[in-house]
Amino acid sequence: MSGKVMVKGTEAIAEAAIRAGCRLYFGYPITPQSELPEYMARRMPEKEVNGVFLQAESEVAAVNMIYGAACTGKRSLTSTSSPGFSLMQESMSYLAGAELPAVFVNVVRGGPGLGDIQPAQCDYFQATKGGGHGDYRLLVYGPESLQEAVELTVKAFDKADKYRNPVLLLADGLLGQMMEPVEFPDFSNLEKLEKHSSWALQGTELERKAHKVTSFNIDPVGLEKMNLNLQKKYAEMEKNEKMYEEYMMDDAEVVIVSYGTIGRIAKSVAKMARNKGIKAGVFRPITLWPFPYAELAKWAKKETKLFFTVEMSAGQMIEDVRLAVEGRCPVKFYGRMGGMVPTPTEIFDKLMELV
Amino acid sequence: MTYTERYKGPKSLTPKEFTYCPGCHHGIIHRIVAEVIDELGVQGKTLMVAPVGCSVFSYEFFDVDGTVAPHGRAPAVATGMKRARPDRIVFTYQGDGDLAAIGTGEIIQAANRGEKITTIFVNNAIYGMTGGQMAPTTLVGMKTTTTPYGRNPANEGFPIHVSEVLKEITGVAFLARTKVSTPQDVNKTKQLIKKAFMAQINNVGFGLVEVLSTCPTNWGLTPVESLKWLEENMTKEFPLGVYVDKVGDIK
Ligand SMILES: Cc1ncc(C[n+]2csc(CCOP(=O)(O)OP(=O)(O)O)c2C)c(N)n1
Numbered sequence: 001m002s003g004k005v006m007v008k009g010t011e012a013i014a015e016a017a018i019r020a021g022c023r024l025y026f027g028y029p030i031t032p033q034s035e036l037p038e039y040m041a042r043r044m045p046e047k048e049v050n051g052v053f054l055q056a057e058s059e060v061a062a063v064n065m066i067y068g069a070a071c072t073g074k075r076s077l078t079s080t081s082s083p084g085f086s087l088m089q090e091s092m093s094y095l096a097g098a099e100l101p102a103v104f105v106n107v108v109r110g111g112p113g114l115g116d117i118q119p120a121q122c123d124y125f126q127a128t129k130g131g132g133h134g135d136y137r138l139l140v141y142g143p144e145s146l147q148e149a150v151e152l153t154v155k156a157f158d159k160a161d162k163y164r165n166p167v168l169l170l171a172d173g174l175l176g177q178m179m180e181p182v183e184f185p186d187f188s189n190l191e192k193l194e195k196h197s198s199w200a201l202q203g204t205e206l207e208r209k210a211h212k213v214t215s216f217n218i219d220p221v222g223l224e225k226m227n228l229n230l231q232k233k234y235a236e237m238e239k240n241e242k243m244y245e246e247y248m249m250d251d252a253e254v255v256i257v258s259y260g261t262i263g264r265i266a267k268s269v270a271k272m273a274r275n276k277g278i279k280a281g282v283f284r285p286i287t288l289w290p291f292p293y294a295e296l297a298k299w300a301k302k303e304t305k306l307f308f309t310v311e312m313s314a315g316q317m318i319e320d321v322r323l324a325v326e327g328r329c330p331v332k333f334y335g336r337m338g339g340m341v342p343t344p345t346e347i348f349d350k351l352m353e354l355v
Numbered sequence: 356m357t358y359t360e361r362y363k364g365p366k367s368l369t370p371k372e373f374t375y376c377p378g379c380h381h382g383i384i385h386r387i388v389a390e391v392i393d394e395l396g397v398q399g400k401t402l403m404v405a406p407v408g409c410s411v412f413s414y415e416f417f418d419v420d421g422t423v424a425p426h427g428r429a430p431a432v433a434t435g436m437k438r439a440r441p442d443r444i445v446f447t448y449q450g451d452g453d454l455a456a457i458g459t460g461e462i463i464q465a466a467n468r469g470e471k472i473t474t475i476f477v478n479n480a481i482y483g484m485t486g487g488q489m490a491p492t493t494l495v496g497m498k499t500t501t502t503p504y505g506r507n508p509a510n511e512g513f514p515i516h517v518s519e520v521l522k523e524i525t526g527v528a529f530l531a532r533t534k535v536s537t538p539q540d541v542n543k544t545k546q547l548i549k550k551a552f553m554a555q556i557n558n559v560g561f562g563l564v565e566v567l568s569t570c571p572t573n574w575g576l577t578p579v580e581s582l583k584w585l586e587e588n589m590t591k592e593f594p595l596g597v598y599v600d601k602v603g604d605i606k
């Protein structure tokens with residue numbers, strides 16, 4: 001650890017990726033995350049890093065460059081914002097099908113369409129329910145702060161390697177643009193990273209059978225088997241990888257459920273509510289997939305008066321909250337869209353109306 | 356030399372039987388690419404990217420590490436590989452739908468970056484795998500399942516000339532259009548493919564060889580008729596020759 005430094009969100013994620021041993025970045029500029037590729041363009045050629053930065057001609061090309069780089073077993077990163085992530089979806093599905101490790105960052109902006117460049121959480125469905133075709137899953141992290149984003153970026157690379165699966169960091173524009181002091185981890189020893197020599201495309205050197213990386217099987221029996229293996233892996237991820245934070249939940253009668261920067265704002269709201277004598281707490285999913293259903297369901301008990309889901313969307317994660325609660329308690333929603341960020345007072349007022 | 360010695364396949368091909376139709380040139384092209392890899396002694400260092408198209412299974416036929424790119428994206432996938440492993444030989448094998456329709460952007464940009472990769476471009480003027488629809492290279496008047504009255508330039512435009520487009524791009528180090536209709540053609544094409552590989556081995560730039568090829572199945576012709584049709588029609592629309600050569604003489 002090297003002490004705290006003030007950095008911008010996108011740059012914190014970029015530097016964290018480098019610390020994690022990522023030496024390959026491919027991407028296409030899009031606001032509000034262009035500082036990330038710009039940081040990589042400066043940083044990758046530096047002697048201490050000695051990595052590759054390449055501006056792709058499109059997000060379609062970028063994700064396929066990631067596919068190629070991941071085939072060699074090396075750590076690679078791309079970042080984008082909503083419309084760009086939509087363009088990547090065909091190949092996300094290929095990466096998942098071919099079981100390739102890679103890390104993606106989507107700094108979500110207001111949608112649909114070209115939308116705007118303000119913070120939003122309207123890509124939750126796309127991130128967690130499969131934006132591309134086929135039965136596949138991404139491990140999805142939703143950090144609330146820059147420090148958490150740094151830690152989750154490093155974790156994302158480790159988990160991508162561990163599960164041979166793409167991992168997505170779902171950040172909203174607030175996180176991308178804010179400045180905060182963060183502490184970076186030390187540089188990983190590149191020699192010690194997983195080499196994936198048992199399957200990666202690195203050249204046979206005439207010493208082993210050729211490796212083949214594909215995302216398909218034209219025999220339906222074989223393809224079902226491939227799918228069953230993927231599902232087994234996803235079940236393993238569901239078992240081991242759930243992350244969430246509980247804030248003032250011990251005696252909570254009102255459970256605010258929010259993720260990312262709204263999860264952070266929700267903590268202030270809970271404090272405001274407690275000042276008014278309302279026992280509020282916050283349940284903040286950190287992994288959006290796998291979603292911590294059982295852990296949230298634990299709070300769907302007699303004493304709980306209300307689940308209050310707050311998002312910068314029309315209500316997307318709330319569907320998972322309802323799945324967890326299974327009708328045992330009321331689940332209400334407040335959201336802003338189009339890049340409008342709700343203030344703590346605004347959320348608090350809405351909460352007071354409901355209780 | 357005994358018969359079996361002489362006709363032993365190249366080391367860079369697996370013993371797997373080709374899945375191509377009788378009279379299809381994909382198989383011939385595979386063989387000469389494999390022979391080139393053998394002769395250059397790079398089998399152990401080569402990574403290949405197969406397309407989506409009839410040659411989707413080429414990754415199984417070449418005895419080198421390989422993958423299949425999403426339709427049209429092989430040059431981007433190969434770019435990622437080569438940037439990750441500049442010490443490897445990376446090639447893509449692509450059809451005309453893959454390279455000149457859905458993947459036009461990727462091939463032009465990879466060529467423009469002077470990406471040190473080699474592309475084998477098989478132009479059969481039709482979509483083979485999906486059952487004979489129009490390709491960007493389909494000839495004017497040619498009937499396909501999506502141009503049942505013949506390709507009409509007023510509606511579908513003219514056949515695209517990939518080599519002529521790419522020759523304007525500075526990053527291209529070697530570029531040729533050829534065919535494999537006769538044994539002489541095959542020998543010549545082999546030399547051209549070798550040069551396209553030398554372009555990356557010598558770190559000069561991007562190399563591509565466009566091979567005019569048959570699709571008897573979807574042309575609705577016999578293999579012999581197909582050869583004749585290629586000679587009489589395709590070579591007129593797509594002139595053969597070396598378009599760019601910055602590699603120079605090779606041993
Ligand atoms: C995104 C996407 N769009 C369409 C297809 C369907 N498709 C598969 S192969 C192909 C065309 C192949 O033609 P070509 O590249 O000329 O190769 P050939 O089969 O003739 O060798 C198409 C349209 C696909 N697999 N993926």
Ligand code: SF4
Nearest residue numbers: 375376379409483570
């Ligand atoms: S459909 Fe055409 S291109 Fe495909 S294998 Fe048959 S002859 Fe060759």
